[in-house]
Amino acid sequence: MLNEIKPYFFYSPINSIRMAETVQWGIYKPKTVGNTLSFQENGINKKDFFQLYQFNDAVRNQFKSSFSTHEITINGCDGSITNILPKQRTDNLNVLDYRTAKKNSVDGFLVVYFGSGSILEYGTNAFIESYNLYQFLPDWITPSKNIEVDGFGEVSIDKIIWLEDQAIYAVKTFTSYSNLIETTTKVKSVYNKFDYDIFEFDIDFSLFPKGKYQIKIKATDAIFQEVNYCSERISLKEVHENTHHVIYENDKNNQINYGWGIQHMMRLECETELKYSPDGENEVHKTDNDTILLNATNFESYEMELSPLPTAMAIKSTSAFSLSSLFVDTRSYVSDSKPTIDKLVNSNLYDFKVKMTLSNKPFIDRSNNFRSLLNQHPLQDVDGLIIGNDNNLSFIIP
Numbered sequence: 001m002l003n004e005i006k007p008y009f010f011y012s013p014i015n016s017i018r019m020a021e022t023v024q025w026g027i028y029k030p031k032t033v034g035n036t037l038s039f040q041e042n043g044i045n046k047k048d049f050f051q052l053y054q055f056n057d058a059v060r061n062q063f064k065s066s067f068s069t070h071e072i073t074i075n076g077c078d079g080s081i082t083n084i085l086p087k088q089r090t091d092n093l094n095v096l097d098y099r100t101a102k103k104n105s106v107d108g109f110l111v112v113y114f115g116s117g118s119i120l121e122y123g124t125n126a127f128i129e130s131y132n133l134y135q136f137l138p139d140w141i142t143p144s145k146n147i148e149v150d151g152f153g154e155v156s157i158d159k160i161i162w163l164e165d166q167a168i169y170a171v172k173t174f175t176s177y178s179n180l181i182e183t184t185t186k187v188k189s190v191y192n193k194f195d196y197d198i199f200e201f202d203i204d205f206s207l208f209p210k211g212k213y214q215i216k217i218k219a220t221d222a223i224f225q226e227v228n229y230c231s232e233r234i235s236l237k238e239v240h241e242n243t244h245h246v247i248y249e250n251d252k253n254n255q256i257n258y259g260w261g262i263q264h265m266m267r268l269e270c271e272t273e274l275k276y277s278p279d280g281e282n283e284v285h286k287t288d289n290d291t292i293l294l295n296a297t298n299f300e301s302y303e304m305e306l307s308p309l310p311t312a313m314a315i316k317s318t319s320a321f322s323l324s325s326l327f328v329d330t331r332s333y334v335s336d337s338k339p340t341i342d343k344l345v346n347s348n349l350y351d352f353k354v355k356m357t358l359s360n361k362p363f364i365d366r367s368n369n370f371r372s373l374l375n376q377h378p379l380q381d382v383d384g385l386i387i388g389n390d391n392n393l394s395f396i397i398p
Contacts, residue, residue, distance in 0.1 A: 002146070002190075003093075003094055003190040003191060003192065005066050005093055005094070005192065005195075005223075006066060006195055007066060007067070007221070007223075007224035007225070007227075008064065008065060008066040008067075008195045008196045009063065009064070009065045009066070009067060009196075009219050009227045009229075010063060010064045010065075010196070010255075011061075011063040011217070011229055012062065012063075012255035012256055013255075013312065013315065013316045013319065014254075014255055014256055014264060014316070014319050014320065014323075015061045015062060015063075015256070015264060016059035016060070016061060016264045016265050016266060017051060017059060017061055017203070017215055017231050017232070017234070018051065018231065018232045018312055018313060018316055019215065019217065019229045019230060019231045019232075020033075020034060020035050020036055020037050020229065020230060020232075020312070021034060021035045021227065021228070021229055022035070022228040022229060022230050023035045033311055033312050033315065036312070037230065037231075037232055037233075037312075038232055038310035038311070038312060038313060038348070039233065041310055041311060041348035042348065043346065043347045043348035043349075048233070049232060049233070049309075049310045049313065050212070050232070050233045050234060050235035051231070051232045051233070051234050051235070051266070051267075051313075052234075052235050052240045052243060052266075052267040052268075052269070053205050053234055053235070053236050053240075053267060054205065054236070054237065054238060054239060054240060054267065055205055055206050055208075055236070055237070055238050056205075056206065057205045057206075057265065057267075057367065058202065058203065058204045058205060058206070058367040058368070058370040058371045059202070059203050059205075059264070059265050059367070059370060060200055060201070060202050060261075060262045060263070060369075060370040061200065061201055061202075061203070061262075062198060062199065062200045062256055062257065062262055063086075063198075063199055063200075063217070064196040064197070064198055064199075065196055065197060065199060065219055066093060066195060066196050066197070066221075066224075067219035067220060067221045067224060067226075067227065068220070068221045068222065069219070069220045069221065070086050070199060070217060070218070070219050070220075071083070071217070071218040071220070072084040072085075072086055072201055072215070072216070072217050072218075073215070073216050074203065074208070074213055074214075074215055075213060075214050075215075075216060076208070076211055076212070076213050077211050077212040077213070078211060082207075082208075084201045084202075084203070085201075086199040086200060086201040087199065087200050087201065088197055088198075088199050089197070089198040089199065089200055089257075089259075089260055090193075090194075090197045090198045091197065092192055092193040092194040092195075092196065092197050092198075093192050093193075093196075093197060094190055094192070095140075095190070095191055095192065095193055096122040096188075096189075096190055097119075097122075097138065097140065097187075097188070097189045097190075097191065098119070098120045098121065098122040098123075098125075098186065098187070098188050098189075099114070099117055099118060099119045099120060099131065099138075099186070099187060100117035100118045100120070100184055100185070100186055100187075101113065101114045101117060101184070101185055101186070101187045102114070102115065102182050102183070102184060102185065103149065103177070103182070103183055103184075103185045104163075104170075104179075104180065104181070104182045104183075105177045105178050105179055105180050106161065106163075106170075106172060107172075108176060108177070108178055109158070109172055109173060109174065109175060109176060109177060110149070110152065110155065110172075110173045110175040110176070110177035111161070111163070111170045111171065111172050111173065111177075112147070112149060112170060112171050112173070112185070112187060113137070113163065113166065113168050113169065113170035113171070114131075114133050114136075114137060114138065114168075114187075115132070115133060115134070115135070115166075115168055116130070116131060116132040116133070116134075117130070117131060117184075118130055118131070119131050120186070122188065125186075135167055135168045135169055136169055137160065137169050137170075137171065138189075139193075140189060140191035140192075140193075141157070141160070141171055142157070143157055143158065143159050143160065144156065144157060145157050145189075145191070147171075147187055147188065147189045148187065148188040148189070149173075149175075149185055149186075149187055150185045150186040150187070151185065152175055152177075155173045155174070155175045156173060156174050156175075157171045157172070157173055158171075158172045158173055158174050159171075159172050160172075166182075198257055200260060200262065202370040202371070202372065203215070203370075204370065204371045204372040205236055206371070207372060208236060209236075210236060210237045210238070211236060212233055212234065212235055212236070213233075213234040213236060214230055214231050214232075214233055214234065215230070215231035215234070216228065216229065216230050216231070217229040217230075232312075232313075240267055240269075242269060242270055243267040243268060243269055243270060244267070244268050244270050244274075244304065244306075244328050244329055245265070245267055245327075245328070245329050245330070246265065246266045246267070246268055246320060246326070246327070246328055247263060247264070247265050247325075247326075247327040247364075247365060248263075248264050248265075248320045248321070248323045248325060248326050248327070249262070249263045249264060249323060249324075249325045250323040250324050250325065251324040251325065252324070261366055261369060263364070263365075263366045263367070264320065265367065266316075266317070266320065268306050268307075268309075268317065269306065269307035270304065270305065270306055270307060271305045271306065271307055272305055274302040274303070274304055274328075274329075275302060275303040275304075275305070276300075276301075276302055277301050277302060277303045277355060278298065278299070278300070278301060279298075279299040279301040279336070279357060283295040299357050299358070300357065300358040301336065301355060301356065301357045301358070302333075302355070302356055302357075302358075303353060303354070303355050303356075304328070304353065304354050304355075304356060305351075305352070305353045306352040306353075308344060308347075308349035308350060308351055308352070309349065309350050309352050310348050310349060310350075311348055311350065314341055314350040314352055317339070317352060318338065318339055318341070321335045321339060321354050321356075322335060322338070325361065325364070326356070327363055327364070327365075328356065330363050330365075331358060331363070332358070332359045332360070332361035332362070332363060333356035333357060333358055333359060334356065334357050334359050335354055335355070335356050336355045336356065336357055337355065339352055339353060339354035340352075340353045340354070341353075
């Protein structure tokens with residue numbers, strides 16, 4: 001039974017490392033934020049931007065894809081290439097479902113409904129477990145979808161109907177059937193829980209020498225046209241002076257699924273140190289001869305001013321400072337409002353200022369979870385390590 005899988009690839013800009021799709025710009029593919037790296041932006045005073053990382057940094061990145069193969073490489077300015085094997089976190093595509101159901105006839109056509117029954121092992125008929133959907137249909141049932149019904153083969157669903165006598169939802173098919181007696185049958189289906197699977201890959205910067213790097217992702221499939229993404233240029237060294245260490249994540253899944261412990265991290269250049277800017281209110285009562293303090297609130301707040309950021313990084317930083325968990329230089333903050341962003345004239349750069357208030361959330365840094373086993377074992381002792389003929393390394397995350 002054929003199951004339709006559509007081409008899908010999404011790499012969220014919320015990820016630690018910013019990436020853009022690699023395309024040939026033209027009439028039908030104009031430059032956009034999504035397909036342009038910072039150094040490729042238009043502007044008289046454009047800046048050759050580098051994302052900054054240090055040897056003690058390790059980051060995890062996540063993408064969603066329906067492609068069958070993903071090639072991820074770390075490309076050094078010295079010509080070195082390191083392959084990274086992504087970890088597939090979900091199995092959403094081509095899910096097999098085999099279960100008992102009921103069949104009947106409505107207006108001369110085959111209808112199928114479920115209620116309760118048994119889930120069976122696909123291909124062997126072995127019992128797995130019982131199920132009870134009550135009056136509802138399985139989540140994967142949609143009009144125009146094909147299912148395989150025992151004794152009928154593959155049939156196409158016309159529409160979803162309500163059977164008043166049985167008080168249950170059913171699928172009406174395009175297949176003729178005139179038996180008005182309810183009988184048990186078996187139904188097979190192949191479906192997608194979502195249009196993509198989720199993948200993650202880690203980069204442990206302690207494994208690389210000082211230098212300039214770019215990360216590339218190539219997604220390929222026997223059916224789809226390949227998709228390529230490339231990261232901003234990365235500057236790696238022991239210490240980047242005059243930067244803020246920013247760790248951020250969200251307590252709800254949005255563009256990123258946080259179920260496997262991902263956390264994001266950037267190092268952002270700053271114009272000045274954090275500027276203390278107290279916040280709070282005093283409520284006073286004034287009389288003819290006295291002033292009485294009724295209530296007072298005081299919050300430890302700071303203003304942060306970053307070095308001018310190119311467009312995509314200004315957007316990325318705005319998103320980062322809007323998430324529920326934000327740490328700057330190991331202290332927890334909450335952004336008071338959206339950052340103040342002003343575009344510099346004739347440039348792709350933006351002034352970026354944000355006011356933050358200190359919170360009492362404990363500092364959490366999960367970067368040690370993103371480090372390679374290479375830090376803990378000699379090369380010959382690491383399972384799954386691939387060493388190519390060119391002595392380049394490959395490793396997979398746990």
